[in-house]
Amino acid sequence: MMSQNKTNLQLNQNQKRQGIKKSPAYLLPFLLLFPAVAVIILLYLQPFLASFWRSFVNKQGVLGWQNYEVVLSRYLQDVYFTFAVTIFSTIVATILSISLAVYIRLSQGWLHQMVTVLYRLPIFLPFVVIAQMMRSFLAPHGILNLLLAHFNLIDIEKPLQLFNWIGLSFGFVWKEGPFMVLLIVGGFQMIDNSYIEAAKSVGANLFQVITRVLIPMNKQTILVAVTLVFCSLVGCFSFPYMLIGGKTPATITIDIAHRVNYFGDYGVANALGVFTYIMVSILAVYYVLNMRKGLYE
Amino acid sequence: MKFKEYLRLITAIVFVSLLLSSFSLGTFSAEKIRLVYMTAGDVNMLALGQHVIGPLFTEQNPNVDVMTVHVGPGNAGSRLIYEKVSADKDKEVGDIDVAMVHEIFLRWAIEEDLLMNYAKDIDTWQYITSPFAKTSLGINVEGYCMPMFHSQTVLAYNPKYVSDPPKNYEEIVAWAKEHPGKFGYNGIKGGMSGVAFTVGWIYWKTGKYEKYAVTGPFDESEVATWEEPIKQLKEFDKNVTLTGGNVATLDALNRGEIWMGPVWVDMFLTWRAEGKIDPDTRILLPEPGMPGQPMYFVIPKNTGHPEEAKKFVEMVTSPKFQAENIVKRFNWYPGIDGNYIKDYVDEADFEAVYKDVTPEMLSKFGLAFPLADYNDAMLEAAE
Amino acid sequence: MSKEEKSKSNKFILRKTIEIILFIIFLFLLFAPIFSTLIWSVAIRWYWPNTFPQEIGFDYWLQALGIIKNLTLGAVNVLPAFWLSLGIAIVVVIISMLISIPAGYALSKLKIPHMIKGIILILFLLPRAFPQQPVFLNLMLLFNKVGLNGTVTGVVLVHIVVGLVYAVWITTSTFNSIPPELEEAARSIGASRLKAFSRITLPLAAPGLVASAVFVFLQSMFEFTGTFFVGLPFVTTLPMTLYSASGSNIQFASVIAILLLIPSIIFMILIQKFLKAEYIGGVSG
Secondary structure: OHHHHHHHHHHHHHHHHHOOOOOOOOHHHHHHHHHHHHHHHHHHHHHHHHHHHHOOEOOOOOEOOHHHHHHHHHOHHHHHHHHHHHHHHHHHHHHHHHHHHHHHHHOOOHHHHHHHHHOOHHHHOOHHHHHHHHHHHOOOOOHHHHHHHHOOOOOOOOOOOOOOHHHHHHHHHHHHHHHHHHHHHHHHHHOOHHHHHHHHHOOOOHHHHHHHHHHHHOHHHHHHHHHHHHHHHHOOOHHHHHHHOOOOOOOHHHHHHHHHHHHOOHHHHHHHHHHHHHHHHHHHHHHHHHHHOOOOO | OHHHHHHHHHHHHHHHHHHHHHHHHOOOOOOOEEEEEEEEOOHHHHHHHHHHHHHHHHHHOOOEEEEEEEEEOHHHHHHHHHHHHHHOOOOOOOOOOEEEEOHHHHHHHHHOOOEOOOHHHOHHHHHOOOHHHOEEOOEEOOOOOEEEEEEEEEEEEOOOOOOOOOOEHHHHHHHHHHOOOOEEEOOOOOOHHHHHHHHHHHHHHHOOHHHHHHHOOOOOOHHHHOHHHHHHHHHHHOOOEEOOOHHHHHHHHHOOOOOEEEEEHHHHHHHHHOOOOOOOOEEEOOEOOEEEEEEEEEOEOOOOOHHHHHHHHHHHOOHHHHHHHHHHHOOOEEOOOHHHOHHHOOHHHHHHHOOOOOHHHHHHHEEEOOOHHHHHHHHHHHO | OHHHHHHHHHHHHHHHHHHHHHHHHHHHHHHHHHHHHHHHHOEEEOOOOOOOOOEEOOHHHHHHOOOOOOOOOOOOOOHHHHHHHHHHHHHHHHHHHHHHHHHHHHHHHOOOOHHHHHHHHHHOOHHHHOOHHHHHHHHHHHHHHHOOOOOHHHHHHHHHHHHHHHHHHHHHHHHHOOOHHHHHHHHHOOOOHHHHHHHHHHHHHHHHHHHHHHHHHHHHHHOOHHHHHHHOOOOOOHHHHHHHHHOOOHHHHHHHHHHHHHHHHHHHHHHOOOOOHHHHHOOOO
């Protein structure tokens, strides 16, 4: 950061000496960012704000907090459930993907090569497809249970009940884990071997190498991965709907669909949406604050 | 390196533009009329539209091409059609010409006056005797819709495991207690088969079917009387498997996880035909009955082709079509009165439809979903 | 000496065995769900208590490809939807990258107040975070006023909005990991910003940008909710066909699922060399 500032300063002075006209410092960023931001503002911001607004208007057209009252009285358990499952899945995915990323970074061999290629597969499947697969894989008489019963690990009449938060988390981790691995491995590759060798030479074991060298040096990529994954999971609809559709507790997205399709009630639906937005905002604020601390520099 | 990349880029853009333009232009010549037929329901509705109704209609009306669009199963599908028609309502000419929808759509659409009152103008109106064509969820819908076929929720059970099938709700409760987890339904979220069971439960416990579904009026104080039945329902739920929706219940039957559960008779028969249900599985209607609903044809008010749309509906509700496709091909209950179909279908096919659930049972135990406000209230109460 | 060697090789065998066991579990968890879809796509009759279908065949495949038509089985030809999805995805990738590369560069390399950077990044997170159905419904109402509903252009625009989430975040991250010293070095000897960018930064970032493009492609191929609302009734993409089938007809849904897999896997093989992990996070060798 310091060096960049210094060089910029030098450049400015050089240009001034050469009498080159310099456009205002904000013009270039503005031009470069304009198309992207314009797209979002034109195409997304209005619908998003309209949603936000509608959450304050109930079915009879009255302005107020009624919708939120309904959410708090009836769907609060689902809000907690969504939050809990998303956080749990994100944490599990993070731990597993860091582990896998470490393995990919530090190991060698043909086995390792295969893993490096194969793990990417779930990235290329849409959630709708994954929902289908998990439905027949995780079912009480589905393939997983049949296999476990075949090896006499469980009794087929008392199968593992996975159509709940466990199955949901499994599917979430299955889908988003490889994506996280991809991002995190990228960051790990940046860390030169010399750092790892140095740590090992002062007696660090594997765990310490991971926690003292790899993770801290790669914090920014890990944070980006966690943020993107958390946001994707919180808004996910197709998979929870197919897996735990009629049960309680349900995710917020299922409740939104229910309010819309059975009651035509967009007021409560949008109010529910605002709750997911709040969840994301908490993470996003943490992220921005970290940026301020110069995480990126 | 750079030039090659530019070349590749330009080739890609040209190729893709050609590809896309071939889709926007479409395959319709200037003289031909394109009739847009949007249907909810399962994917076999799409197949029916694309492979049977479309070609047949074009055969009879060579200047019309039918474009079948499928929106998805369940209330979600009908909701989407409603969103689309409602969004179109200020347009001079809407995009949709004919739609096939569930009951709940009528309620939303008539409230906003989105539909054309066409049914009495067409020939096949004379064959309609079902009360569902005149009132739906308590709302007067006469003239706004024609039933394409009638669907009924029934209890499906596997006779290999269910030796003495329950004949009424009372026996269902007892059976579930003896075989915990072997009865499955989807509660009130995610599918109407579960809703049907719940509604039937309330009918049974309160005995007030007539008031809730036929005569009305909506009486706020009734809601309090449901507290006890719903508590008992939650008790019952402890012995059952809660599934994700209509399909999840059938799924569970397919995998032998449950031996009994409420299903839509048309979905059930389709699954059996597709080899996903043990062919020995039977169905029955428990006393005092379970609700059913037809799927309706509606025509938006601002369709660009009202005459063709009416002819379309007329064709699909004609006794011949109903006999050959609804009854014979799919083994579903016809939308028009069954008596008019007898001429076009042989005994065997007629029997196949009514094998387990006879017309008498249907008339006795085939109920309706409650009046709109009661419907809402029940759904809210059971949550 | 030999004791040490022995314990070392024992350790090695132990480690390798654990590695292999974990690998097998890994393979199982990865492929078993896919396997069950594969079986369903060729199951003609399959119900309990059989572990495998009673009868298999390729009927649903033939129907999906439009080669035969069978109504009681209820499947439909999906090839037109497939080609449309592919075409839309390619256009979306091109436009999204053209927009997001400058944006990512600006967010990464240019002096912008942290507050604004944060707000912009959060802005680009929204389309994924807020549940899609209510928002895209409003978008449909908006598009209605300008006549974009039911058009391919409308669908492309929706896909771009969704794709920009990944595109902007990943390009920003990619540019972030290129040390600013490299570009500054070029500029200090007189190169213009554009030259420094195109000669130094861009080639280094290229593999990461390609990864970003891959994600945008996937997002577009699989985008469902927005396409659903905006595309009806005239634009039918492959995910919509999958959704319409994913209710009831498992066999048909499984066929489409595999059909969606195929371009993805081909993509994965083609992009193999670009997705070398070191490029996504940083500098090439």
